[in-house]
Amino acid sequence: MKQDSTTFRPADLATAPAGPAPTEPQRLLPARVAERVRRGDPLRDVLEFMVAELKWHFPAYAWAGVYLTQGEVLELGPFRGPESPHHRIRIGVEGICGWVAQHAVPQVIPDVNADPRYLSCSASIRSEIVVPIVHEGRVWGVIDIDSETPAAFTQRDLDVLVELALVVAPSFAPASADAAGRA
Helix, strand or coil, rough: CCCCCCCCCCCCCCCCCCCCCCCCHHHHHHHHHHHHHHHHCCHHHHHHHHHHHHHHHHHCEEEEEEEEEEEEEEEEEEEECCCCCCEECCCCCHHHHHHHHHHCCECCCCCEEEEECCCCCCCCCCEEEEEEEEEEEEEEEEEEEEEECCCCHHHHHHHHHHHHHHHHHHHHHHHHHHHHHHH
């Protein structure tokens, strides 16, 4: 059952509980993505690689993807997992992704059914984590991860995703804005 908005506090969801240390592949993933950015790979290729590796190296992730800011909406970019029914999400109006894009604050949702902002993608999804991709004060998109496990996300997940967002963010610089739209 959804909580009513008077008791719901998104600020409480900007952190995650402690969890296990990252595995070696999880720990190295931001450096591997950074190498692709440094060598000038196209943004779409970098994002494709990132979501594929997230899905592969984090077994609890049922879906891993990126939504890209296009005006007042988020457009679905590269993803791994089942097809999403949500290809466009209105920023600040729809879903946890839309909220994160508006507020630039990560959200770790242990129970999607208890969050009134949740935009259902699948009845099997139980938890979600969304991290903004911010560069030069602008939210260029969000990294969105879903899990079929309740309370699946820990500080390890949040740390890795925040680092990945920081690594890919410069690729969205104004000179890359057109490329981001085509990602």
